[in-house]
Amino acid sequence: MGCVSSKKKLSKADLQFLQENTEFSKEQIVDWYEGFILDCPTGELTKKKFIQVYRQFFPNGKAEAFCEHIFRTFDADNSGKIDFKEFLMAINITAKGNPEKKLKWAFKMYDIDSNGSIDRQEMFKIIESIYDLLGAGVPQNEKTNSNDTPESRTAQIFDVMDEDKNGVITEEEFIRGCMADRVLYQMLTADTSDPDR
Template structure:
Protein backbone atom coordinates (compact mmCIF):
# COMPACT_ATOMS: atom_id res chain seq x y z
CA UNK A 1 0.00 0.00 0.00
CA UNK A 2 2.90 2.38 0.49
CA UNK A 3 3.47 2.79 -3.26
CA UNK A 4 1.24 5.81 -3.92
CA UNK A 5 2.95 8.96 -5.21
CA UNK A 6 2.77 11.94 -2.85
CA UNK A 7 0.09 14.35 -4.02
CA UNK A 8 -0.62 17.81 -2.67
CA UNK A 9 -3.00 20.46 -3.93
CA UNK A 10 -2.24 19.87 -7.60
CA UNK A 11 -2.59 16.66 -9.55
CA UNK A 12 0.04 16.29 -12.28
CA UNK A 13 -0.60 14.14 -15.34
CA UNK A 14 1.94 11.59 -14.09
CA UNK A 15 0.28 11.51 -10.62
CA UNK A 16 -3.12 11.11 -12.26
CA UNK A 17 -1.92 8.25 -14.45
CA UNK A 18 -0.11 6.48 -11.58
CA UNK A 19 -3.02 6.86 -9.12
CA UNK A 20 -5.46 5.60 -11.72
CA UNK A 21 -3.26 2.56 -12.30
CA UNK A 22 -2.74 1.84 -8.59
CA UNK A 23 -6.33 2.42 -7.50
CA UNK A 24 -8.26 0.98 -10.42
CA UNK A 25 -10.30 4.20 -10.61
CA UNK A 26 -10.60 6.02 -13.94
CA UNK A 27 -8.69 9.28 -14.33
CA UNK A 28 -11.99 11.18 -14.14
CA UNK A 29 -12.84 9.40 -10.88
CA UNK A 30 -9.38 10.24 -9.48
CA UNK A 31 -9.98 13.92 -10.37
CA UNK A 32 -13.39 13.81 -8.62
CA UNK A 33 -11.91 12.20 -5.49
CA UNK A 34 -9.09 14.78 -5.51
CA UNK A 35 -11.53 17.68 -5.78
CA UNK A 36 -13.61 16.33 -2.87
CA UNK A 37 -10.48 15.66 -0.81
CA UNK A 38 -9.33 19.27 -1.28
CA UNK A 39 -12.76 20.59 -0.24
CA UNK A 40 -12.43 18.70 3.05
CA UNK A 41 -8.67 19.20 3.37
CA UNK A 42 -7.67 22.48 1.68
CA UNK A 43 -4.05 21.97 2.71
CA UNK A 44 -3.90 18.72 0.74
CA UNK A 45 -3.27 16.77 3.96
CA UNK A 46 -5.60 15.06 6.41
CA UNK A 47 -4.27 15.11 9.96
CA UNK A 48 -5.17 12.61 12.66
CA UNK A 49 -7.43 15.03 14.57
CA UNK A 50 -9.58 15.77 11.50
CA UNK A 51 -9.61 12.08 10.54
CA UNK A 52 -10.92 11.10 14.00
CA UNK A 53 -13.50 13.92 13.84
CA UNK A 54 -14.84 12.62 10.54
CA UNK A 55 -14.69 8.94 11.51
CA UNK A 56 -16.54 9.52 14.80
CA UNK A 57 -19.58 10.70 12.83
CA UNK A 58 -20.06 7.11 11.63
CA UNK A 59 -20.05 5.77 15.21
CA UNK A 60 -21.84 8.39 17.33
CA UNK A 61 -22.67 5.97 20.16
CA UNK A 62 -19.21 4.43 20.48
CA UNK A 63 -15.74 5.61 21.42
CA UNK A 64 -13.94 5.81 18.09
CA UNK A 65 -10.60 7.36 19.10
CA UNK A 66 -8.57 4.18 19.71
CA UNK A 67 -9.84 2.42 16.62
CA UNK A 68 -9.25 5.54 14.53
CA UNK A 69 -5.63 5.57 15.64
CA UNK A 70 -5.13 2.14 14.05
CA UNK A 71 -7.03 3.00 10.88
CA UNK A 72 -5.14 6.28 10.54
CA UNK A 73 -1.78 4.55 10.98
CA UNK A 74 -2.70 2.07 8.27
CA UNK A 75 -3.71 4.83 5.84
CA UNK A 76 -0.60 6.91 6.69
CA UNK A 77 1.74 4.56 4.87
CA UNK A 78 4.74 6.89 5.00
CA UNK A 79 4.28 7.58 8.76
CA UNK A 80 4.27 11.34 8.15
CA UNK A 81 1.46 12.03 10.61
CA UNK A 82 -0.80 13.10 7.75
CA UNK A 83 -2.72 11.32 5.04
CA UNK A 84 -2.06 12.81 1.64
CA UNK A 85 -4.37 12.33 -1.31
CA UNK A 86 -2.39 9.41 -2.75
CA UNK A 87 -2.56 7.47 0.54
CA UNK A 88 -6.24 8.34 0.90
CA UNK A 89 -7.16 7.20 -2.61
CA UNK A 90 -5.29 3.90 -2.38
CA UNK A 91 -6.90 3.15 1.00
CA UNK A 92 -10.35 3.99 -0.37
CA UNK A 93 -9.77 1.81 -3.42
CA UNK A 94 -8.81 -1.17 -1.24
CA UNK A 95 -11.78 -0.78 1.09
CA UNK A 96 -14.18 -0.18 -1.83
CA UNK A 97 -13.15 -3.05 -4.07
CA UNK A 98 -14.89 -6.39 -4.21
CA UNK A 99 -11.92 -8.72 -3.62
CA UNK A 100 -12.25 -9.95 0.00
CA UNK A 101 -8.64 -11.19 0.00
CA UNK A 102 -7.30 -7.67 -0.70
CA UNK A 103 -9.53 -6.22 2.03
CA UNK A 104 -8.29 -8.86 4.46
CA UNK A 105 -4.67 -8.09 3.57
CA UNK A 106 -5.39 -4.43 4.31
CA UNK A 107 -7.05 -5.42 7.62
CA UNK A 108 -3.94 -7.47 8.45
CA UNK A 109 -1.78 -4.37 7.99
CA UNK A 110 -4.01 -2.54 10.48
CA UNK A 111 -3.77 -5.33 13.07
CA UNK A 112 0.01 -5.68 12.65
CA UNK A 113 0.66 -2.65 14.84
CA UNK A 114 4.45 -3.03 15.02
CA UNK A 115 4.65 -3.85 11.28
CA UNK A 116 6.79 -6.95 11.82
CA UNK A 117 4.72 -9.10 9.46
CA UNK A 118 2.82 -10.93 12.23
CA UNK A 119 -0.11 -10.26 14.54
CA UNK A 120 0.71 -11.16 18.14
CA UNK A 121 -1.95 -11.66 20.80
CA UNK A 122 -1.13 -8.33 22.47
CA UNK A 123 -1.72 -6.52 19.16
CA UNK A 124 -4.98 -8.36 18.56
CA UNK A 125 -6.09 -7.54 22.12
CA UNK A 126 -5.46 -3.80 21.54
CA UNK A 127 -7.51 -3.87 18.35
CA UNK A 128 -10.28 -5.93 20.00
CA UNK A 129 -10.43 -3.40 22.85
CA UNK A 130 -10.73 -0.61 20.28
CA UNK A 131 -13.44 -2.48 18.34
CA UNK A 132 -15.41 -3.11 21.55
CA UNK A 133 -15.15 0.61 22.42
CA UNK A 134 -16.12 1.62 18.88
CA UNK A 135 -19.21 -0.58 18.89
CA UNK A 136 -20.10 0.16 22.52
CA UNK A 137 -19.78 -3.55 23.42
CA UNK A 138 -19.71 -4.76 27.01
CA UNK A 139 -16.36 -6.27 28.03
CA UNK A 140 -17.74 -8.56 30.74
CA UNK A 141 -18.08 -12.32 31.17
CA UNK A 142 -17.18 -14.52 28.22
CA UNK A 143 -17.78 -11.63 25.82
CA UNK A 144 -14.51 -9.83 26.46
CA UNK A 145 -11.54 -8.98 24.25
CA UNK A 146 -9.19 -11.50 25.90
CA UNK A 147 -11.61 -14.40 25.33
CA UNK A 148 -12.24 -13.28 21.77
CA UNK A 149 -8.48 -13.15 21.07
CA UNK A 150 -8.04 -16.69 22.47
CA UNK A 151 -10.88 -17.94 20.23
CA UNK A 152 -9.38 -16.22 17.19
CA UNK A 153 -5.91 -17.63 17.80
CA UNK A 154 -7.22 -21.14 18.48
CA UNK A 155 -8.88 -21.10 15.05
CA UNK A 156 -6.26 -19.24 13.02
CA UNK A 157 -2.83 -20.01 14.49
CA UNK A 158 -2.26 -23.19 12.45
CA UNK A 159 1.40 -23.67 13.41
CA UNK A 160 0.82 -22.77 17.12
CA UNK A 161 3.62 -20.19 17.20
CA UNK A 162 1.43 -17.71 19.10
CA UNK A 163 1.39 -15.23 16.22
CA UNK A 164 -0.58 -14.94 13.00
CA UNK A 165 1.10 -14.60 9.65
CA UNK A 166 -0.71 -12.72 6.90
CA UNK A 167 -1.53 -16.06 5.28
CA UNK A 168 -2.99 -17.51 8.51
CA UNK A 169 -5.04 -14.36 9.07
CA UNK A 170 -6.39 -14.10 5.52
CA UNK A 171 -7.11 -17.83 5.16
CA UNK A 172 -8.64 -17.99 8.65
CA UNK A 173 -11.01 -15.13 7.85
CA UNK A 174 -11.90 -16.55 4.42
CA UNK A 175 -12.73 -19.91 6.01
CA UNK A 176 -14.88 -18.51 8.85
CA UNK A 177 -17.72 -16.07 8.14
CA UNK A 178 -18.05 -15.11 11.81
CA UNK A 179 -14.36 -14.19 12.12
CA UNK A 180 -14.41 -12.33 8.81
CA UNK A 181 -17.41 -10.24 9.92
CA UNK A 182 -15.75 -9.52 13.26
CA UNK A 183 -12.22 -8.73 12.05
CA UNK A 184 -12.91 -7.26 8.61
CA UNK A 185 -16.60 -6.36 8.25
CA UNK A 186 -16.08 -4.76 4.86
CA UNK A 187 -14.58 -7.98 3.44
CA UNK A 188 -17.85 -9.91 3.35
Protein backbone atom coordinates in the same frame (compact mmCIF):
# COMPACT_ATOMS: atom_id res chain seq x y z
CA MET B 1 -6.56 34.22 -0.86
CA GLY B 2 -9.28 31.64 -0.75
CA CYS B 3 -10.08 32.00 -4.42
CA VAL B 4 -10.57 29.02 -6.69
CA SER B 5 -7.31 29.59 -8.56
CA SER B 6 -5.29 28.94 -5.37
CA LYS B 7 -6.89 25.52 -4.92
CA LYS B 8 -4.42 22.62 -5.11
CA LYS B 9 -4.62 20.67 -8.34
CA LEU B 10 -4.19 16.93 -8.76
CA SER B 11 -0.97 16.41 -10.69
CA LYS B 12 -1.07 14.49 -13.95
CA ALA B 13 1.46 12.03 -12.52
CA ASP B 14 -0.73 11.33 -9.46
CA LEU B 15 -3.83 11.01 -11.64
CA GLN B 16 -2.06 8.53 -13.92
CA PHE B 17 -0.69 6.57 -10.96
CA LEU B 18 -4.16 6.31 -9.40
CA GLN B 19 -5.75 5.28 -12.71
CA GLU B 20 -3.17 2.51 -13.07
CA ASN B 21 -3.28 1.34 -9.44
CA THR B 22 -6.95 1.64 -8.44
CA GLU B 23 -10.25 0.54 -9.89
CA PHE B 24 -11.52 4.13 -10.02
CA SER B 25 -12.15 5.92 -13.32
CA LYS B 26 -10.50 9.26 -14.10
CA GLU B 27 -13.78 11.03 -13.33
CA GLN B 28 -14.18 9.22 -10.01
CA ILE B 29 -10.60 10.06 -9.01
CA VAL B 30 -11.19 13.74 -9.80
CA ASP B 31 -14.46 13.68 -7.81
CA TRP B 32 -12.74 12.05 -4.82
CA TYR B 33 -9.92 14.59 -5.07
CA GLU B 34 -12.29 17.56 -5.12
CA GLY B 35 -14.04 16.26 -1.99
CA PHE B 36 -10.70 15.56 -0.29
CA ILE B 37 -9.41 19.08 -1.01
CA LEU B 38 -12.68 20.58 0.18
CA ASP B 39 -12.19 18.85 3.55
CA CYS B 40 -8.39 19.15 3.56
CA PRO B 41 -7.36 22.33 1.73
CA THR B 42 -3.67 21.69 2.45
CA GLY B 43 -3.88 18.40 0.58
CA GLU B 44 -3.12 16.41 3.73
CA LEU B 45 -5.41 14.83 6.29
CA THR B 46 -4.10 15.12 9.85
CA LYS B 47 -4.78 12.50 12.50
CA LYS B 48 -6.85 15.02 14.46
CA LYS B 49 -9.08 15.76 11.45
CA PHE B 50 -9.32 12.04 10.61
CA ILE B 51 -10.57 11.25 14.14
CA GLN B 52 -12.96 14.21 13.99
CA VAL B 53 -14.50 12.95 10.73
CA TYR B 54 -14.59 9.30 11.81
CA ARG B 55 -16.23 10.18 15.11
CA GLN B 56 -19.25 11.50 13.18
CA PHE B 57 -19.98 7.96 11.97
CA PHE B 58 -19.89 6.56 15.52
CA PRO B 59 -21.25 9.31 17.78
CA ASN B 60 -22.04 6.89 20.63
CA GLY B 61 -18.72 5.05 20.57
CA LYS B 62 -15.14 5.84 21.49
CA ALA B 63 -13.49 6.30 18.10
CA GLU B 64 -10.00 7.49 19.06
CA ALA B 65 -8.20 4.16 19.58
CA PHE B 66 -9.65 2.52 16.47
CA CYS B 67 -8.90 5.64 14.41
CA GLU B 68 -5.28 5.50 15.53
CA HIS B 69 -4.98 2.01 14.04
CA ILE B 70 -6.72 2.90 10.80
CA PHE B 71 -4.77 6.13 10.42
CA ARG B 72 -1.47 4.27 10.93
CA THR B 73 -2.45 1.83 8.18
CA PHE B 74 -3.56 4.57 5.75
CA ASP B 75 -0.37 6.58 6.43
CA ALA B 76 1.83 4.37 4.25
CA ASP B 77 4.90 6.62 4.47
CA ASN B 78 4.57 7.22 8.26
CA SER B 79 4.55 10.99 7.77
CA GLY B 80 1.84 11.59 10.36
CA LYS B 81 -0.46 12.83 7.60
CA ILE B 82 -2.47 11.15 4.86
CA ASP B 83 -2.10 12.60 1.40
CA PHE B 84 -4.64 12.05 -1.35
CA LYS B 85 -2.77 9.13 -2.96
CA GLU B 86 -2.54 7.25 0.34
CA PHE B 87 -6.20 8.02 1.03
CA LEU B 88 -7.50 6.81 -2.33
CA MET B 89 -5.26 3.72 -2.40
CA ALA B 90 -6.66 2.68 1.00
CA ILE B 91 -10.25 3.48 -0.04
CA ASN B 92 -9.74 1.42 -3.18
CA ILE B 93 -8.61 -1.61 -1.19
CA THR B 94 -11.28 -1.34 1.48
CA ALA B 95 -14.14 -0.55 -0.92
CA LYS B 96 -13.22 -2.30 -4.16
CA GLY B 97 -10.37 -4.66 -3.39
CA ASN B 98 -10.70 -8.41 -3.69
CA PRO B 99 -10.89 -10.37 -0.41
CA GLU B 100 -7.17 -11.19 -0.36
CA LYS B 101 -6.18 -7.53 -0.84
CA LYS B 102 -8.60 -6.50 1.92
CA LEU B 103 -7.11 -9.13 4.21
CA LYS B 104 -3.53 -8.01 3.48
CA TRP B 105 -4.56 -4.44 4.31
CA ALA B 106 -6.37 -5.58 7.47
CA PHE B 107 -3.31 -7.62 8.49
CA LYS B 108 -1.19 -4.44 8.36
CA MET B 109 -3.63 -2.77 10.73
CA TYR B 110 -3.52 -5.66 13.21
CA ASP B 111 0.28 -5.97 12.97
CA ILE B 112 0.82 -2.87 15.09
CA ASP B 113 4.62 -3.16 15.33
CA SER B 114 4.96 -4.12 11.63
CA ASN B 115 7.09 -7.18 12.40
CA GLY B 116 5.18 -9.52 10.07
CA SER B 117 3.05 -11.26 12.68
CA ILE B 118 0.22 -10.52 15.09
CA ASP B 119 0.64 -11.46 18.74
CA ARG B 120 -2.18 -11.73 21.27
CA GLN B 121 -1.56 -8.24 22.67
CA GLU B 122 -1.80 -6.64 19.22
CA MET B 123 -4.98 -8.55 18.40
CA PHE B 124 -6.45 -7.63 21.79
CA LYS B 125 -5.70 -3.91 21.28
CA ILE B 126 -7.51 -3.84 17.93
CA ILE B 127 -10.46 -5.95 19.15
CA GLU B 128 -10.76 -3.78 22.26
CA SER B 129 -10.78 -0.63 20.09
CA ILE B 130 -13.54 -2.15 17.93
CA TYR B 131 -15.59 -2.94 21.04
CA ASP B 132 -15.02 0.63 22.29
CA LEU B 133 -16.06 2.00 18.91
CA LEU B 134 -19.26 -0.04 18.73
CA GLY B 135 -19.91 -0.84 22.39
CA ALA B 136 -21.68 2.31 23.46
CA GLY B 137 -23.87 2.15 20.37
CA VAL B 138 -25.11 -1.42 20.90
CA PRO B 139 -28.68 -1.41 22.27
CA GLN B 140 -28.94 -2.96 25.74
CA ASN B 141 -31.23 -5.77 24.54
CA GLU B 142 -28.50 -6.92 22.11
CA LYS B 143 -25.90 -7.21 24.89
CA THR B 144 -27.10 -10.66 25.87
CA ASN B 145 -23.75 -12.45 25.89
CA SER B 146 -21.72 -11.11 28.81
CA ASN B 147 -18.97 -13.62 27.92
CA ASP B 148 -18.34 -11.77 24.65
CA THR B 149 -15.38 -9.64 25.71
CA PRO B 150 -12.28 -8.47 23.84
CA GLU B 151 -10.30 -11.09 25.79
CA SER B 152 -12.60 -13.97 24.87
CA ARG B 153 -12.84 -12.81 21.24
CA THR B 154 -9.03 -12.61 21.01
CA ALA B 155 -8.71 -16.13 22.45
CA GLN B 156 -11.32 -17.41 19.98
CA ILE B 157 -9.49 -15.82 17.03
CA PHE B 158 -6.17 -17.33 18.11
CA ASP B 159 -7.77 -20.76 18.54
CA VAL B 160 -8.90 -20.62 14.92
CA MET B 161 -5.98 -18.82 13.25
CA ASP B 162 -2.80 -19.74 15.11
CA GLU B 163 -2.38 -23.00 13.19
CA ASP B 164 1.05 -23.92 14.58
CA LYS B 165 0.11 -22.71 18.11
CA ASN B 166 3.28 -20.62 18.42
CA GLY B 167 1.49 -17.59 19.90
CA VAL B 168 1.56 -15.43 16.78
CA ILE B 169 -0.52 -15.22 13.62
CA THR B 170 1.35 -14.83 10.35
CA GLU B 171 -0.14 -13.07 7.33
CA GLU B 172 -0.70 -16.47 5.69
CA GLU B 173 -2.50 -17.83 8.77
CA PHE B 174 -4.57 -14.63 8.97
CA ILE B 175 -5.65 -14.87 5.33
CA ARG B 176 -6.39 -18.61 5.49
CA GLY B 177 -8.32 -18.24 8.74
CA CYS B 178 -10.46 -15.39 7.43
CA MET B 179 -11.08 -17.06 4.06
CA ALA B 180 -12.23 -20.23 5.82
CA ASP B 181 -14.56 -18.44 8.26
CA ARG B 182 -17.02 -15.91 6.83
CA VAL B 183 -17.87 -14.46 10.24
CA LEU B 184 -14.19 -13.87 11.06
CA TYR B 185 -13.61 -12.36 7.62
CA GLN B 186 -16.49 -9.93 8.08
CA MET B 187 -15.51 -9.01 11.62
CA LEU B 188 -11.79 -8.52 10.99
CA THR B 189 -12.18 -6.60 7.72
CA ALA B 190 -15.47 -4.80 8.48
CA ASP B 191 -16.68 -6.16 5.13
CA THR B 192 -20.16 -7.64 4.99
CA SER B 193 -19.74 -9.28 1.58
CA ASP B 194 -18.97 -12.97 1.11
CA PRO B 195 -15.20 -13.52 0.58
CA ASP B 196 -15.89 -16.49 -1.69
CA ARG B 197 -17.54 -14.33 -4.31
